[in-house]
Amino acid sequence: MAENNKKFVEQITSMDEDFAKWYTDIVKKADLIDYSSVKGCMIIRPYGYAIWENIQKILDTRFKETGVENVYMPMFIPESLLTKEKEHVEGFAPEVAWVTHGGSERLAERLCVRPTSETLFCEHFANVVKSYRDLPKNYNQWCSVVRWEKTTRPFLRSREFLWQEGHTVHRTAKEAEERTIKMLNIYADFFENDLGMPVIRGQKTEKEKFAGAKATYTVEALMHDGKALQGGTSHNFGTGFAEAFNIQFLDNDNTLKYCHETSWGVSTRIIGGIIMTHGDDSGLVLPPAVAPIQVVVIPVQQHKAGVLDAASKIYETLKAAGIRAKLDDSDQSPGWKFSEYEMKGVPLRIEIGPRDIADNKCVIVRRDNREKSFVSIDNLIEEVNAGLDNLIKALHEKALANRENRTYTAHTLEELIKIANENSGYIKAMWCGDRECEEKLKEEADVTSRCIPFGHGPIGDKCVCCGREAHKLVYWGKAY
Amino acid sequence: MAENNKKFVEQITSMDEDFAKWYTDIVKKADLIDYSSVKGCMIIRPYGYAIWENIQKILDTRFKETGVENVYMPMFIPESLLTKEKEHVEGFAPEVAWVTHGGSERLAERLCVRPTSETLFCEHFANVVKSYRDLPKNYNQWCSVVRWEKTTRPFLRSREFLWQEGHTVHRTAKEAEERTIKMLNIYADFFENDLGMPVIRGQKTEKEKFAGAKATYTVEALMHDGKALQGGTSHNFGTGFAEAFNIQFLDNDNTLKYCHETSWGVSTRIIGGIIMTHGDDSGLVLPPAVAPIQVVVIPVQQHKAGVLDAASKIYETLKAAGIRAKLDDSDQSPGWKFSEYEMKGVPLRIEIGPRDIADNKCVIVRRDNREKSFVSIDNLIEEVNAGLDNLIKALHEKALANRENRTYTAHTLEELIKIANENSGYIKAMWCGDRECEEKLKEEADVTSRCIPFGHGPIGDKCVCCGREAHKLVYWGKAY
Numbered sequence: 001m002a003e004n005n006k007k008f009v010e011q012i013t014s015m016d017e018d019f020a021k022w023y024t025d026i027v028k029k030a031d032l033i034d035y036s037s038v039k040g041c042m043i044i045r046p047y048g049y050a051i052w053e054n055i056q057k058i059l060d061t062r063f064k065e066t067g068v069e070n071v072y073m074p075m076f077i078p079e080s081l082l083t084k085e086k087e088h089v090e091g092f093a094p095e096v097a098w099v100t101h102g103g104s105e106r107l108a109e110r111l112c113v114r115p116t117s118e119t120l121f122c123e124h125f126a127n128v129v130k131s132y133r134d135l136p137k138n139y140n141q142w143c144s145v146v147r148w149e150k151t152t153r154p155f156l157r158s159r160e161f162l163w164q165e166g167h168t169v170h171r172t173a174k175e176a177e178e179r180t181i182k183m184l185n186i187y188a189d190f191f192e193n194d195l196g197m198p199v200i201r202g203q204k205t206e207k208e209k210f211a212g213a214k215a216t217y218t219v220e221a222l223m224h225d226g227k228a229l230q231g232g233t234s235h236n237f238g239t240g241f242a243e244a245f246n247i248q249f250l251d252n253d254n255t256l257k258y259c260h261e262t263s264w265g266v267s268t269r270i271i272g273g274i275i276m277t278h279g280d281d282s283g284l285v286l287p288p289a290v291a292p293i294q295v296v297v298i299p300v301q302q303h304k305a306g307v308l309d310a311a312s313k314i315y316e317t318l319k320a321a322g323i324r325a326k327l328d329d330s331d332q333s334p335g336w337k338f339s340e341y342e343m344k345g346v347p348l349r350i351e352i353g354p355r356d357i358a359d360n361k362c363v364i365v366r367r368d369n370r371e372k373s374f375v376s377i378d379n380l381i382e383e384v385n386a387g388l389d390n391l392i393k394a395l396h397e398k399a400l401a402n403r404e405n406r407t408y409t410a411h412t413l414e415e416l417i418k419i420a421n422e423n424s425g426y427i428k429a430m431w432c433g434d435r436e437c438e439e440k441l442k443e444e445a446d447v448t449s450r451c452i453p454f455g456h457g458p459i460g461d462k463c464v465c466c467g468r469e470a471h472k473l474v475y476w477g478k479a480y
Numbered sequence: 481m482a483e484n485n486k487k488f489v490e491q492i493t494s495m496d497e498d499f500a501k502w503y504t505d506i507v508k509k510a511d512l513i514d515y516s517s518v519k520g521c522m523i524i525r526p527y528g529y530a531i532w533e534n535i536q537k538i539l540d541t542r543f544k545e546t547g548v549e550n551v552y553m554p555m556f557i558p559e560s561l562l563t564k565e566k567e568h569v570e571g572f573a574p575e576v577a578w579v580t581h582g583g584s585e586r587l588a589e590r591l592c593v594r595p596t597s598e599t600l601f602c603e604h605f606a607n608v609v610k611s612y613r614d615l616p617k618n619y620n621q622w623c624s625v626v627r628w629e630k631t632t633r634p635f636l637r638s639r640e641f642l643w644q645e646g647h648t649v650h651r652t653a654k655e656a657e658e659r660t661i662k663m664l665n666i667y668a669d670f671f672e673n674d675l676g677m678p679v680i681r682g683q684k685t686e687k688e689k690f691a692g693a694k695a696t697y698t699v700e701a702l703m704h705d706g707k708a709l710q711g712g713t714s715h716n717f718g719t720g721f722a723e724a725f726n727i728q729f730l731d732n733d734n735t736l737k738y739c740h741e742t743s744w745g746v747s748t749r750i751i752g753g754i755i756m757t758h759g760d761d762s763g764l765v766l767p768p769a770v771a772p773i774q775v776v777v778i779p780v781q782q783h784k785a786g787v788l789d790a791a792s793k794i795y796e797t798l799k800a801a802g803i804r805a806k807l808d809d810s811d812q813s814p815g816w817k818f819s820e821y822e823m824k825g826v827p828l829r830i831e832i833g834p835r836d837i838a839d840n841k842c843v844i845v846r847r848d849n850r851e852k853s854f855v856s857i858d859n860l861i862e863e864v865n866a867g868l869d870n871l872i873k874a875l876h877e878k879a880l881a882n883r884e885n886r887t888y889t890a891h892t893l894e895e896l897i898k899i900a901n902e903n904s905g906y907i908k909a910m911w912c913g914d915r916e917c918e919e920k921l922k923e924e925a926d927v928t929s930r931c932i933p934f935g936h937g938p939i940g941d942k943c944v945c946c947g948r949e950a951h952k953l954v955y956w957g958k959a960y
Contacts, residue, residue, distance in 0.1 A: 034604055037561055038591060041554035043604050046619070049550050070529050074521035074640055075555075075593075075624060076577075081517055094583050097556075099593065101578040102628035102639075111518060113555075113579065113593070124514055124523050139526070144555060144623075148582035159582075160554055 012343075014281050019225045020153075026275055027154045030284045030344050040152035040159035044268070047344065050292035051271055052162060056142060058194060058289060059164065059266070062186050068138045068166060073120040075143070076111040081119045085244040088118060091211020095147045097159075113146040118212065118237075118263060121167040122245035129259060132171050132251045138179070140166040155272030156229075156480050163267035169247060169259040173238065176260035180236040183264040184217045187232035194289035195270070196395035197221045197277050198403055199231055200426075200475055202451030207438050210263075214238035220450045220475065222403040223276035226424025228450050228479040231273060234264035272480070277399050278368070284345025285367050287395060288388040294324040295384055296341045300334050300353030310357045314350060314380065321381045342367060348387050366391055368398075409459060413444065416464055416476070420445040426477045428456075430470040432463035440465050447476040492823075494761050499705045500633075506755055507634045510764045510824050520632035520639035524748070527824065530772035531751055532642060536622060538674060538769060539644065539746070542666050548618045548646060553600040555623070556591040561599045565724040568598060571691020575627045577639075593626040598692065598717075598743060601647040602725035609739060612651050612731045618659070620646040635752030636709075636960050643747035649727060649739040653718065656740035660716040663744040664697045667712035674769035675750070676875035677701045677757050678883055679711055680906075680955060682931030687918050690743075694718035700930045700955065702883040703756035706904025708930050708959040711753060714744035752960070757879050758848070764825025765847050767875060768868040774804045775864055776821045780814050780833030790837045794830060794860065801861045822847060828867050846871055848878075889939060893924065896944055896956070900925035906957045908936075910950040912943035920945050927956040 012029055015022040027033050032048030044052065060070070076099060083089040096112040114120065125137060142164045152158050166183060170176040184201060191197040199219040209216035213235040221231045239258040242248070247259045278285040288294050295318055299311035308329055318325035326346075328337050334351070341349055351363040362380070364373045364387050375383040406425025410416035419427050427447060431437060441447055441464075452472050463470040492509055495502040507513050512528030524532065540550070556579060563569040576592040594600065605617060622644045632638050646663060650656040664681060671677040679699040689696035693715040701711045719738040722728070727739045758765040768774050775798055779791035788809055798805035806826075808817050814831070821829055831843040842860070844853045844867050855863040886905025890896035899907050907927060911917060921927055921944075932952050943950040 034607055036554045036600065037558055037603060038554050038556045041556055043554065043600075044552040045608075046549035046551055049552055052552075053550065069526035070533065071526055072524040072529055072532075072624075072642060074516045074518050074523065075626070076518045076521055076640070078517055096583065097579045097591075098581040099577045100580045103574050103576065111577075120516065120523075123517060127514055128525075144552075146555070160556070162552060 012281065012283065015224065015279070019276075022279075022281070023272075023275060024154065026279055026283055026343075032271070033154045038159070040149060042154050042158050044162070047292055048271065051274075051286070051290050052268055054290040054292065055270060056164075059186070059190060060142070062190070063140055063164075063166065066138070066182060066186070068140045071139045071141055072143070073114070073117050073124070073141055075114050077114055077117075077119055078109050078111055080109060081123060082112055084119060084122075085212050085241055088212035088241075092116065092147075095149065097146050097148050114143075115145055115147045116263075116265075117141070117143075117145075117165055118167065118241060119245075121263075122241050122247060122261075125167075125169050125259065125261075126245050126247045129169060129247055129249050132249055135171045135249060135259065136168055136175065136179070138166070138168045140164055153272075155268050155275075161268050163265050165265040166263060168262045169242070170261070171249070171251070171257075171259070173260050176238070176262050177236055180215070180217060180234045180262045180264070183262070184219065184232070184234040187234070187264075187266060188219045191219055191221060191231055192396065194392075195274060195277075195287045196392045196399060197231070197273060198396060198400045200451060200453050202453035202475065204233070204451055205435075205438060205449045205474070207435055208449055210235045212237065212240060214240060218451050221273055221277065222399075222406060222426060222477075223273070223480065224279070224402060225276065226406045226477075228426065228475075228477040229269065229273045229276070230450075230479065231270065232264070232266035235262060237261040237263065276480075278395050279345070282339070283343030285395065286345035286347060287392055288347045289392070291345065291347055292324065293326045293341070293344070293346045294388060295326075295348045295350060296337075296346045297325060297327045297350045297352065298334055298337045298341075299327075299329055300351050302329060304354045306357055307352065307354060311352050314352060314362060314377070317380055318384065321384075323381075323384060347391050348384060350384075368394055410464055411460055411462075413441075413465055416441065416447075417445045420447050420476075420478075424478065426450065426475045428459060428473060428475060429464035430458060430460045430462060431472045431474045432466055432468045432470040433472055434463075434466065437463055437465035441476060445476075447478060450475040450477050450479065492761065492763065495704065495759070499756075502759075502761070503752075503755060504634065506759055506763055506823075512751070513634045518639070520629060522634050522638050524642070527772055528751065531754075531766070531770050532748055534770040534772070535750060536644075539666070539670060540622070542670070543620055543644075543646065546618070546662060546666070548620045551619045551621055552623070553594075553597050553604070553621060555594050557594055557597075557599055558589050558591055560589060561603060562592055564599060564602075565692050565721055568692035568721075572596065572627075575629060577626050577628050594623075595625055595627045596743075596745075597621070597623075597625075597645055598647065598721060599725075601743075602721050602727060602741075605647075605649050605722075605739065605741075606725050606727045609649060609727055609729050612729055615651045615729060615739065616648055616655065616659070618646070618648045620644055633752075635748050635755075641748050643745050645745040646743060648742045649722070650741070651729070651731070651737075651739070653740050656718070656742050657716055660695070660697060660714045660742045660744070663742070664699065664712070664714040667714070667744075667746060668699045671699055671701060671711055672876065674872075675754060675757075675767045676872045676879060677711070677753060678876060678880045680931060680933050682933035682955065684713070684931055685915075685918060685929045685954070687915055688929055690715045692717065692720060694720060698931050701753055701757065702879075702886060702906060702957075703753070703960065704759070704882060705756065706886045706957075708906065708955075708957040709749065709753045709756070710930075710959065711750065712744070712746035715742060717741040717743065756960075758875050759825070762819070763823030765875065766825035766827060767872055768827045769872070771825065771827055772804065773806045773821070773824070773826045774868060775806075775828045775830060776817075776826045777805060777807045777830045777832065778814055778817045778821075779807075779809055780831050782809060784834045786837055787832065787834060791832050794832060794842060794857070797860055798864065801864075803861075803864060827871050828864060830864075848874055890944055891940055891942075893921075893945055896921065896927075897925045900927050900956075900958075904958065906930065906955045908939060908953060908955055909944035910938060910940045910942060911952045911954045912946055912948045912950040913952055914943075914946065917943055917945035921956060925956075926958065928959060930955040930957050930959065
């Protein structure tokens with residue numbers, strides 16, 4: 001048993017030694033992905049895809065509860081359509097893949113594979129929105145998009161990735177802003193409560209906002225290594241796209257008006273974020289809400305009379321209670337199995353052997369802290385539910401403590417540079433709002449503005465960079 | 481009311497007058513699709529996409545019950561990978577879209593947008609299958625694929641379409657054949673029982689089989705106009721792809737063997753099939769299993785006291801029973817609403833007005849035959865469930881009767897040509913197995929072999945074309 005255990009665990013790099021290598025070890029060893037022969041395009045394997053399916057189910061339900069409807073837009077955008085909104089095309093054209101031939105024929109106009117679908121939705125909205133009665137349209141699609149990135153990493157930055165993109169059109173500016181914030185809050189709640197990932201909600205600076213947006217809001221998470229991850233974004237376009245694409249409606253005062261538009265999205269990056277927030281040197285640690293297997297049942301001394309029966313009964317009880325359970329009665333040793341499901345981040349492990357059966361008990365082991373409880377079989381479901389609840393709370397607490405430990409405050413440029421050189425995390429500092437200062441911080445301290453957080457008061461009145469008057473508190477950091 | 485009704489119904493062409501135009505009228509007027517600026521690529525609107533989501537939910541559950549796991553493969557295939565299996569590339573290369581540039585750079589090797597993903601799955605299987613213990617792998621993905629067709633029609637033949645493609649690898653030929661047939665039967669049951677579409681199960685001829693397959697099985701449905709629609713296919717590849725991609729495993733007899741492989745798929749074509757099987761001159765008729773709205777509740781004289789309350793109570797009762805219901809209390813006239821939901825193919829309509837309330841009754845109207853029943857509110861759910869059951873049975877019966885009326889038998893070439901010229905439907909005829917005869921029938925009668933049906937005995941012993949000995953009964957016809 002010890003030997004098996006060792007063999008397995010040795011295959012992954014320690015996170016303190018080399019966080020990047022630890023990360024790629026996990027995505028491979030936990031069977032999340034495989035590489036394909038196209039650089040930067042990954043194969044999402046069953047275990048990885050099942051996590052995504054669980055993310056989809058939760059979010060899709062919550063979107064629909066707010067009146068969102070799913071649609072499907074083509075994956076191709078004609079070059080002339082992509083270039084209709086100027087800021088937008090400047091943001092995306094450098095990194096799109098171009099289709100130039102269909103079969104053996106050269107196309108009259110080349111098509112890009114969607115990097116995002118604002119232009120397609122706009123064109124459609126212009127077709128179907130005529131009157132205020134047609135508003136709002138709250139649309140979403142689950143699809144893959146392509147961005148021809150130079151440097152790629154599984155889940156975090158790949159040339160093709162899966163996401164959802166919501167696109168809505170509204171009658172008033174107020175309604176659009178409300179939708180933008182509503183979706184941001186759905187994302188934030190999902191990160192906090194379902195994934196145990198504390199996030200900062202805030203607004204992006206002009207420099208960091210989405211190409212073509214009036215305002216971009218974001219939820220920012222901090223990874224174990226102190227680097228930030230943009231978890232999801234929600235954009236208010238105002239009437240910018242509507243003007244470029246002529247999306248007008250006849251209002252009830254009989255005048256033609258431009259629609260107010262939003263878009264919002266999260267992607268398979270989330271899976272990378274889960275790994276880097278909760279994982280440890282034994283592998284993944286999955287939040288129960290998205291874990292493909294929430295509880296694995298492992299019989300100990302399974303050749304002994306009654307063990308497999310008892311294990312199987314536990315498994316059936318879990319399944320009947322709606323818990324995603326797996327019974328591993330393969331001929332591998334218990335030790336091998338322990339390592340395997342630790343690597344896969346299964347939240348709870350139940351061990352059951354001859355002695356436990358005699359006592360009408362089993363052992364529940366939590367993945368995050370390895371805490372063992374001997375529980376009565378009669379209270380199995382209660383104990384399992386409590387274990388899952390405690391685990392997600394503990395994950396959140398641990399991640400929050402990490403963020404708090406890694407949040408710094410700077411009042412001068414020197415201070416900020418020193419902190420950025422010596423630590424990894426968020427640096428809170430006041431900013432005057434000038435792009436030049438933002439660029440200077442990037443140059444001198446290698447940090448970018450993560451967001452202007454909601455509801456955090458000022459911590460001074462001078463810009464950390466130029467010393468002029470400043471009203472905006474910014475979270476600065478290095479990001480994935 | 482009559483006026484509104486008329487106005488709406490006049491917008492669609494009669495199916496007897498022009499079936500093709502009737503079809504495209506429906507896909508537009510029932511809000512299923514919109515055209516995009518890329519020819520042959522359609523936008524699937526919320527109502528159309530909700531049908532697809534229902535199809536997905538049912539099939540995905542059934543696939544998973546047989547041990548299938550979902551994955552995601554990249555959308556790009558390098559040219560060198562596509563060309564690894566010879567028959568396969570010959571079948572698909574003429575109709576793929578080619579990506580030649582990423583951003584502003586020309587790619588070293590061009591990539592095709594997947595027309596189907598056998599080559600990607602094979603490459604992955606070669607990576608992950610080492611031992612007989614790794615088998616079987618039963619994988620599936622839901623995605624979009626691209627085929628650069630010259631002539632396109634919404635749902636039936638578009639340049640991009642949504643589908644699922646299952647890909648499995650097995651230890652033995654027997655297991656692969658069983659999986660191929662198992663998936664064909666899942667499709668057939670879905671068509672028959674959930675969609676009310678009778679299908680013929682059978683095998684494709686060499687000429688019509690999938691590029692690279694050893695055997696292709698199909699479920700073939702007959703549309704209202706007598707043309708056939710291939711509803712779904714399931715392929716047994718034998719070891720052909722495994723040899724081309726070197727997918728070998730070490731068996732328990734310690735020898736290296738090639739895997740046996742299958743693939744199987746259905747697509748958004750199904751929606752086209754539903755329209756052309758069940759639709760009528762008032763619009764769509766949807767099978768309850770996939771209808772986004774199964775029952776629409778329409779208040780009559782809704783300004784009168786108690787009507788909206790009663791309608792809303794019915795709606796809540798339906799929802800609580802798990803029925804997909806909609807209450808339309810908008811200010812359109814009841815007549816307008818009747819037409820609107822007939823166009824959208826909602827299986828049952830419930831009307832409730834002041835008189836009904838006094839009698840504790842409501843009216844249920846079936847979409848397919850307009851049959852009205854006055855039912856007691858106390859039996860609402862039973863009556864609705866009975867109405868939905870009766871409707872799907874009636875749809876199936878009507879479609880079966882249409883197929884029986886349109887199934888002919890030919891013993892000589894002259895007979896076959898005459899039938900093909902004068903009628904539209906299936907022609908049953910014996911075939912010697914020679915490709916030449918198959919091609920001659922195409923030329924002289926403009927029919928293709930639909931399939932060699934399972935379990936249908938011979939109807940003679942001579943080839944309908946050449947008169948030589950023949951053992952194969954073939955269903956011939958014109959197909960979408």
